[in-house]
Structures are given as structure tokens and as C-alpha cells.
Amino acid sequence: MxxxxxxxxxxxxGVAFAEGRRMLLEAVDRLGSLNAAAKELGMxxxxxxxxxxATxxxxxxxxxxxxxxxxxxxxxxxxxxxxxxxxxxKKFSDRMTSLMEKEFRHIFVSTKQ
Amino acid sequence: MxxxxxxxxxxxxGVAFAEGRRMLLEAVDRLGSLNAAAKELGMxxxxxxxxxxATxxxxxxxxxxxxxxxxxxxxxxxxxxxxxxxxxxKKFSDRMTSLMEKEFRHIFVSTKQ
DNA sequence: TCACATTATGCCTTAAACGACATAACGATG
DNA sequence: CATCGTTATGTCGTTTAAGGCATAATGTGA
Incomplete structure (x- = not known):
């Protein structure tokens, strides 16, 4: 589990921003083109x-x-x-991922009862 | 935002458990019937x-x-x-909700730059 | 043994998210 | 002024998830 x-x-x-859009923007930054970024992400x-x-x-x-x-x-x-x-x-997402895993282990794995 | x-x-x-199923189980516990619980939740x-x-x-x-x-x-x-x-x-979800809001405020609101 | 409210389950319909196709506009470069 | 690869946008089809319909099975109590 x-x-x-x-x-x-x-x-x-309405959804304003999430992981997929972050990756997209980062690819645009790297490649200098929305078209190239889309291709790289397979969309x-x-x-x-x-x-x-939309954003x-x-x-x-x-x-x-x-x-x-x-x-x-x-x-x-x-x-x-x-x-x-x-x-x-990114800062927020990374922090949440870390906290999430830590808390999950704490409650669902190590905790008895 | x-x-x-x-x-x-x-x-x-596959999805094993989430908020909707928690509410459903709590309703069953309260009402003593899955049928009644479904009605209460409008499903x-x-x-x-x-x-x-599925769970x-x-x-x-x-x-x-x-x-x-x-x-x-x-x-x-x-x-x-x-x-x-x-x-x-519930314990996990409540903790995450609390942490999430706190971190969000920290990063998106009070932080400058 | 009949009635009743529940659990149990297959199947079909519908809603909605997602992506693809087609087509226009743009404008520096040669 | 023609070309080329990009941005810009409407529309339509497809896939997938969610929900509803119909129907069976169960077993206690009257």
C-alpha cells in the first residue's frame, strides 16, 4: 500500500496550475519554443x-x-x-512530497493501532 | 488563488481508498446499512x-x-x-490538510520573491 | 409461505476530460 | 515578395470514468 x-x-x-504545466513551462524555457516543448513532452x-x-x-x-x-x-x-x-x-510541491511520505510512514507503517 | x-x-x-469511501464507511457505521448510507450521500x-x-x-x-x-x-x-x-x-488526511495550508501560506502568500 | 427491505451484480448509458485534425495568421529572412 | 516554422484557435472524435437501470438472491418475521 x-x-x-x-x-x-x-x-x-478552475485548475490554474499543476505539475504538467510546470513541466511544460520548464521545457519552453529550455528549448525556446512552445512547439518544441510540446513535442518533447509527447503532446x-x-x-x-x-x-x-487556461493558466x-x-x-x-x-x-x-x-x-x-x-x-x-x-x-x-x-x-x-x-x-x-x-x-x-516547485518549492511547495517538493516540500509536500517530502512531508507526505514522512507522515505516511509514521501513521500507516510504524504506528501500531 | x-x-x-x-x-x-x-x-x-489501482485506487484503494480515499475521501469518498471514508465518508461512505462512516455513514454505514452511523446508519447500520449500506443502502441508507448511499442515500444519505446522494449516490x-x-x-x-x-x-x-473495489477497496x-x-x-x-x-x-x-x-x-x-x-x-x-x-x-x-x-x-x-x-x-x-x-x-x-482520517489522521493522515487531517494532518496533511493542516500542513498543506500552512506551507501554502508560507510560500505563496507571506514570502516575497 | 408470502412479503419486504436489504445485499449482490451484470450491463448499458451518459458525462466529461483529453487529444487530434484542420486551418489561419504572423513576420523576419533570403 | 515568397518561404518557412512558429504561434493561434475552432471543432470534432475518442477514450475512460462515473452513474443508473434492471434483476437476482437472501432470510427473518408475520
């Missing part, structure tokens, strides 16, 4: 773009600075708000 | 029974002692294993 959990940020009852550009837009709408911030045209057709880079969001989310 | 999370116990990759008997069975199969334990016939048609009461599971789950 093992514990699993999923956490996400909400705004007005369609359409799906990736939709998630970004932008929910939180009322822009996540990407985009350009079209030029050598390579264009690209996308992270805004300062996006970087801050990633940082905080 | 607020944090949300869902946690559940898994066994062999069909079929759905409630299916969840109980029993996943964890390899019995959750309910059942009888049929007699005054009232029968009923169900919790096994000792069911009570233990509820207790541990």
Missing part, C-alpha cells in the same frame, strides 16, 4: 497551447513572451511571472 | 457497493459484516479492519 497525491492551484474553481501543440492559455486566463497573468517569423519561425520565452510561479510551485 | 489537493491510497496501481446503492467492493479487493480485507432478511431487511456494520483504516486515513 502506498500513498498518492495530486495538488494544484485553483482560481475561481500536441494544441494541447500545450491550451494549457498555457493565463485563470491567474490573469501572461506566461510567455512570443515572437513569430524570422529564422526558425519564431519562439517563446518565459515571463518573469512564469518564472516566479514555477519557482514557488 | 488557493491550493487544492487530493490524496488516496493505492495498491497495485446510488450500486455505486456505493462498487466502491466498497476490499484492492486491499485484500473485508470492510463490512452484512446480513440479509429480518426486520428491516438486513444491514451492514463495519469490520475491525474498516475501523482501523478509517482512523488512520
Amino acid at each position: 502506498q500513498i498518492k497525491f495530486k495538488l494544484w492551484l485553483e482560481e475561481n474553481g 500536441s501543440y494544441r494541447a500545450a497551447w491550451g494549457k498555457i492559455k 493565463e486566463k485563470a491567474l490573469g497573468i501572461r506566461l510567455l513572451d512570443v515572437t513569430t517569423g524570422g529564422k526558425g519561425g519564431g519562439g517563446a520565452t518565459l515571463t518573469a511571472e512564469a518564472r516566479e510561479l514555477i519557482l514557488k510551485y | 488557493q491550493i487544492k489537493f487530493k490524496l488516496w491510497l493505492e495498491e497495485n496501481g 446510488s446503492y450500486r455505486a456505493a457497493w462498487g466502491k466498497i467492493k 476490499e479487493k484492492a486491499l485484500g480485507i473485508r470492510l463490512l459484516d452484512v446480513t440479509t432478511g429480518g426486520k428491516g431487511g438486513g444491514g451492514a456494520t463495519l469490520t475491525a479492519e474498516a475501523r482501523e483504516l478509517i482512523l488512520k486515513y
Whole structure:
């Protein structure tokens, strides 16, 4: 038996940000393009773009600075708000994962009764 | 912006227990019948029974002692294993909820940068 | 032995999340 | 000014999970 959990940020009852979107943004940061990031994560550009837009709408911030045209057709880079969001989310998520496992062991494994 | 999370116990990759099943078992304990418990939670008997069975199969334990016939048609009461599971789950869940909110405030609200 | 309220279970329908397809717009570069 | 690879977006199909319908089985009490 093992514990699993999923956490996400909400705004007005809708999912605003979670693990998948964090990975997506990190890939964009690394690759300089939303299209390339989507490919790397094995999802369609359409799906990736939709998630970004959903977060932008929910939180009322822009996540990407985009350009079209030029050598390579264009690209996308992270805004300062996006970087801050990633940082905080990662910090929070890592901390929760650690606490979760520790508490789980404490209550479900070592504890008798 | 607020944090949300869902946690559940898994066994062999399948959901074994989570909040909904805890509420269901607690209702059975209070009402003495799975049918009555399902009604109270606004779900069909079929759905409630299916969840109980799924947990029993996943964890390899019995959750309910059942009888049929007699005054009232029968009923169900919790096994000792069911009570233990509820207790541990509640303890764990409550602790996580508390930690989650505290950490969330710490990282997303009060922290600057 | 009949009635009744419960447990027990197969099966089909429906809802909703998710991703894919198609198509437009953009604009620096050559 | 044509090309190319990107961003942008509506729409539609598919898969999967959740729930409901129908029906059997149980066994005590009247």
C-alpha cells in the first residue's frame, strides 16, 4: 500500500496550475519554443497551447513572451511571472512530497493501532 | 488563488481508498446499512457497493459484516479492519490538510520573491 | 409461505476530460 | 515578395470514468 497525491492551484474553481504545466513551462524555457516543448513532452501543440492559455486566463497573468517569423519561425520565452510561479510551485510541491511520505510512514507503517 | 489537493491510497496501481469511501464507511457505521448510507450521500446503492467492493479487493480485507432478511431487511456494520483504516486515513488526511495550508501560506502568500 | 427491505451484480448509458485534425495568421529572412 | 516554422484557435472524435437501470438472491418475521 502506498500513498498518492495530486495538488494544484485553483482560481475561481478552475485548475490554474499543476505539475504538467510546470513541466511544460520548464521545457519552453529550455528549448525556446512552445512547439518544441510540446513535442518533447509527447503532446500536441494544441494541447500545450491550451494549457498555457487556461493558466493565463485563470491567474490573469501572461506566461510567455512570443515572437513569430524570422529564422526558425519564431519562439517563446518565459515571463518573469512564469518564472516566479514555477519557482514557488516547485518549492511547495517538493516540500509536500517530502512531508507526505514522512507522515505516511509514521501513521500507516510504524504506528501500531 | 488557493491550493487544492487530493490524496488516496493505492495498491497495485489501482485506487484503494480515499475521501469518498471514508465518508461512505462512516455513514454505514452511523446508519447500520449500506443502502441508507448511499442515500444519505446522494449516490446510488450500486455505486456505493462498487466502491466498497473495489477497496476490499484492492486491499485484500473485508470492510463490512452484512446480513440479509429480518426486520428491516438486513444491514451492514463495519469490520475491525474498516475501523482501523478509517482512523488512520482520517489522521493522515487531517494532518496533511493542516500542513498543506500552512506551507501554502508560507510560500505563496507571506514570502516575497 | 408470502412479503419486504436489504445485499449482490451484470450491463448499458451518459458525462466529461483529453487529444487530434484542420486551418489561419504572423513576420523576419533570403 | 515568397518561404518557412512558429504561434493561434475552432471543432470534432475518442477514450475512460462515473452513474443508473434492471434483476437476482437472501432470510427473518408475520
